[in-house]
Structure formats: structure tokens, C-alpha cells
Amino acid sequence: SGSESVGKSVKYKITGIDPGAGIMQATEEAIKEYELDKWELVSGSGAAMTASLKKAYDKKEPIIITGWNPHWMFSKYDLKYLDDPKGVYGGAEEIHSIGRLGLKDDHPEAYKVLQQFKWEDADMGAVMVDIQDGEKPEVAAQNWINENKEKVAEWTNGVNKVNGDKLKLVYVAWDSTIASTNVMKLVLEDLGYDVAISQVEAGPMWTAVADGSADALLAGWLPVTHQTYAEKFEGKYEDIGTSMENVKIGLTVPEYMDIDSIEDLKE
Numbered sequence: 001s002g003s004e005s006v007g008k009s010v011k012y013k014i015t016g017i018d019p020g021a022g023i024m025q026a027t028e029e030a031i032k033e034y035e036l037d038k039w040e041l042v043s044g045s046g047a048a049m050t051a052s053l054k055k056a057y058d059k060k061e062p063i064i065i066t067g068w069n070p071h072w073m074f075s076k077y078d079l080k081y082l083d084d085p086k087g088v089y090g091g092a093e094e095i096h097s098i099g100r101l102g103l104k105d106d107h108p109e110a111y112k113v114l115q116q117f118k119w120e121d122a123d124m125g126a127v128m129v130d131i132q133d134g135e136k137p138e139v140a141a142q143n144w145i146n147e148n149k150e151k152v153a154e155w156t157n158g159v160n161k162v163n164g165d166k167l168k169l170v171y172v173a174w175d176s177t178i179a180s181t182n183v184m185k186l187v188l189e190d191l192g193y194d195v196a197i198s199q200v201e202a203g204p205m206w207t208a209v210a211d212g213s214a215d216a217l218l219a220g221w222l223p224v225t226h227q228t229y230a231e232k233f234e235g236k237y238e239d240i241g242t243s244m245e246n247v248k249i250g251l252t253v254p255e256y257m258d259i260d261s262i263e264d265l266k267e
């Protein structure tokens with residue numbers, strides 16, 4: 001049957017990203033829930049996954065990846081999410097800005113910016129596409145800021161300038177998070193902060209904010225994607241606000257593949 005050939009054609013492999021990503025935990029869960037006994041989730045990185053996607057896509061070969069929105073791959077390629085009738089990947093997720101305890105008292109101006117920080121899929125997408133097209137992250141971030149002064153003015157509305165206060169943001173090398181973290185770094189620097197951004201893995205990112213060694217992270221995907229981290233560190237961080245609504249994670253395939261649901265992977 002067609003579905004049987006899908007499994008065989010990809011050697012029963014789902015091409016994933018870094019092991020600490022929430023979407024990896026969700027995919028392990030999906031493998032259990034949908035009884036995909038023959039299937040294996042292969043870990044790697046966001047960059048390795050999109051390289052594999054490009055290779056397969058250029059030859060119209062089958063591939064199954066762990067996808068999410070916002071992501072530039074949806075504007076570069078014709079892709080679709082596989083239906084998830086069991087709801088393992090959740091529904092509409094939100095991106096939360098998560099701060100260390102005490103951030104509001106220590107850096108009230110930065111805290112206020114993070115509280116007022118809200119943008120859309122298309123905004124983050126523009127930064128991501130620019131980076132994907134070869135621009136340095138900080139240049140892509142500055143380009144977006146230059147073109148979106150009104151939006152940035154809303155984030156900084158009523159915020160006073162500071163004088164070189166140090167801040168540390170932690171992030172993971174997910175394309176979406178590289179975009180948001182670079183934009184926020186420049187916005188805070190423009191207000192007078194001295195901002196360090198530090199790239200780590202997902203677990204260490206949450207840990208750094210929970211133990212106070214970093215001030216904030218911008219990629220708290222909730223309620224499902226980072227549920228394990230949010231529960232593990234409950235009471236040790238502050239959920240400052242939501243920067244984006246209606247984001248999504250799920251198994252993703254090129255449109256040319258003849259499957260529509262995770263259930264089609266079963267046999």
C-alpha cells in the first residue's frame with residue numbers, strides 16, 4: 001500500500017532536531033501514542049534538519065521532519081503538517097518570555113519591554129528569511145527594526161533609558177529563537193543596556209533562568225512544547241508575557257507526499 005511505502009521510503013526515520021527541544025519529546029510521545037513501533041526519531045540540529053529537507057525537496061524525495069511555525073521553511077518550500085487526531089502536539093501554542101525571579105526589581109525597564117514585546121509570525125519570519133538568505137543575525141535584526149519602528153515603539157513605550165546595566169539572555173540555535181533574541185538584544189541595547197546573548201541547549205536555557213544565572217529567555221513555548229521544563233522549574237521563574245500567539249509544532253512533510261495524517265505512518 002501507499003502508506004507502507006512511505007515508511008519504507010524514509011527507512012522509518014523522522015528527521016528531528018536537538019534532543020532537548022520540546023518537539024522532540026512530543027515526537028517520542030507521538031511514536032508511542034500512534035504505535036509507530038518501527039519508527040525512529042533521529043536527533044541532530046535545526047540546521048542539519050533543514051539541510052536534509054533541502055536535499056530531499058530538490059529531488060522530490062520523501063522526508064518527514066519536526067516542523068514549527070514561525071519558520072522560514074514554510075515560505076521556501078511547499079510543506080504541510082500531518083494531522084494529529086490524538087492532539088499530541090497540542091493546538092495553538094504561545095511563545096512566552098520567561099524571566100528569572102527578581103528581574104522586575106533589578107531591571108524594571110527591561111522587564112517592561114519584555115512585557116510589552118509582541119509581534120506576529122510574519123515579523124519573525126522576515127528576520128528568519130533574511131538570515132537564511134545569508135544576512136548576519138544582528139544585521140537581519142537591525143533591518144527588521146529599521147522597517148518596524150512603530151512596533152518597536154510599542155515595546156518601549158513608557159520605558160526609561162538606562163546606563164549600561166548588564167543583561168544576559170539565553171537562547172537555543174532554533175532559527176525562530178535566533179531571530180527573536182537578536183532583535184530583542186538590539187532593542188534593549190538601544191535603551192542603554194549592555195546585553196549578552198548566550199547560546200545553549202534547551203535544558204540549560206531553562207535551568208539558567210531558573211537558577212538566576214541568566215536574566216531571561218524569549219522562547220518559552222507553552223502550554224505543550226516546553227511543559228516539562230515549565231513544570232520542572234515551577235516557582236523558580238516568572239512568566240513575563242506572551243510575545244506571539246498561534247504558533248505551532250508538528251510532524252511536517254513536503255506537499256508532494258501522499259499522506260495527510262500521522263495515522264498514515266502506522267502500518
Ligand code: PBE
Nearest residue numbers: 021022023068174221249
Ligand atoms: N522549537 C522552536 C522549540 C521551541 C522553539 C519548536 C523547535 C522546541 O521544540 O522546543
